[in-house]
Amino acid sequence: MSRIVMSNGMNNSGGADTLILYEDYPTAIVNVEHYSDMERIYSIVVHELFHGFQHLQGEKRFPNELLGMNYPLLKENIELRNRERQYLYHAMMATTKEEQYRSLTQFIAARESRRTVMGQYLDYELSIETVEDPAFYVESQAYRHMSHKAYADSLTTYRSSLLNNSESSRMLRKSCYSSGLFLCLLLDEIAPNWKETFFESDNMLYDMLKELVEWEPYRIHDLEISDESISIIESITKEKEEIFLQFEQTKGYHVYLKGDMVSKGFDPMNVIVKDNKRLHKHFISVAINDKVFQISQPVIVDSGDTFSAIEQLHLVLDEKPIIRDGVIFMEGIREVKGNLVEKDHMYYIVLE
Numbered sequence: 001m002s003r004i005v006m007s008n009g010m011n012n013s014g015g016a017d018t019l020i021l022y023e024d025y026p027t028a029i030v031n032v033e034h035y036s037d038m039e040r041i042y043s044i045v046v047h048e049l050f051h052g053f054q055h056l057q058g059e060k061r062f063p064n065e066l067l068g069m070n071y072p073l074l075k076e077n078i079e080l081r082n083r084e085r086q087y088l089y090h091a092m093m094a095t096t097k098e099e100q101y102r103s104l105t106q107f108i109a110a111r112e113s114r115r116t117v118m119g120q121y122l123d124y125e126l127s128i129e130t131v132e133d134p135a136f137y138v139e140s141q142a143y144r145h146m147s148h149k150a151y152a153d154s155l156t157t158y159r160s161s162l163l164n165n166s167e168s169s170r171m172l173r174k175s176c177y178s179s180g181l182f183l184c185l186l187l188d189e190i191a192p193n194w195k196e197t198f199f200e201s202d203n204m205l206y207d208m209l210k211e212l213v214e215w216e217p218y219r220i221h222d223l224e225i226s227d228e229s230i231s232i233i234e235s236i237t238k239e240k241e242e243i244f245l246q247f248e249q250t251k252g253y254h255v256y257l258k259g260d261m262v263s264k265g266f267d268p269m270n271v272i273v274k275d276n277k278r279l280h281k282h283f284i285s286v287a288i289n290d291k292v293f294q295i296s297q298p299v300i301v302d303s304g305d306t307f308s309a310i311e312q313l314h315l316v317l318d319e320k321p322i323i324r325d326g327v328i329f330m331e332g333i334r335e336v337k338g339n340l341v342e343k344d345h346m347y348y349i350v351l352e
Helices: 038-057 065-069 075-093 097-118 120-147 156-163 165-170 172-190 205-210 227-248
Strands: 003-007 018-022 025-031 253-266 271-274 277-280 284-288 291-295 299-303 309-317 322-324 327-330 334-336 338-343 346-351
Touching (some): 018 038, 025 038, 038 120, 065 120, 075 165, 075 172, 075 227, 097 120, 097 205, 120 205, 156 165, 156 172, 165 172, 165 227, 227 271, 227 277
Parallel strands (some): 003 025
Antiparallel strands (some): 018 025, 253 309, 271 277, 277 299, 284 291, 299 309, 322 327, 327 334
16 A cells, blocks of 8 residues: 655655655655645545555566666657657547557557667657556546546647647657557557556556557658758757756856765756756755765756766855865755865865
8 A cells, every 4th residue: 555645845855746655655745735626636646646556566667767868869750759649649539440540550650660760768768658657547537537527628738748749859758648648548448458467567558559550660761851850959959058058157156076976866857968968957966975965956967987977066056165174065065075176266176
């Protein structure tokens, strides 16, 4: 079993809805201030409790977040991914079995053609769909049950997320939520017993559907890239450059830490990657000299030899670092041992 904590936002970081292990017990935390009606609160509780159920079932098909953060921006992938999401929606909304099957073959053909372009990066998407989206599925079912809304009405929110080409490319992880939900709903129609064996299988959610459909992949070299796909890539690239530039121009005391540092935790939905740099928009937990600090502000990390290793950490403070009795004190990290050098109003710390 799992348990529930109803929160006003003061009990958990950022007031987010989440599932935690409290004393090794799956505990769902829901911030009731985020919602205006009990039907939505109820559905979110069901969502988080399902994640607790996954934990108890020993779910292991979790995504490799390193793949997600290094997901390449390729025009062929953008084009095919936009098409496949349209096909998936058409399959869900089809009024005849023939029309549904035709859309499903197009969806699978587009996705399998993407596999030739993306390789293991496609596995990241499939893992997100498999681990996260059954929770959105039970959430949508719970909301529809409590609100007594029509089936089509209950899909409105997820439909817009599925079909917004620009948003789905900019917010990769979030975009997988809607595609996975529609996969669950299609499996309900095609193979209603899929849920009975879901936790007994190592297959991804998508693979369960693919086994039920005959398909032939597209020929990539004949793929016509739309102006929209090119525009999306240019927009995302420009947006990343502007976000990093804004950080670099932030007013305050710019501090650079170098030394033995290890990433211990972060929010994968709020990380922006550019070359070998990662901008953590809200927080990152970092181990320094065997102590773990949670830095609750934007910070840029230069990646080291491994995913968790940090070569350099760059943050902006309201107050300058100070040295007292050989110890460096600063906001967020509090105190560290090392050598502090000020140059051109920048502060460089080499950790001991």
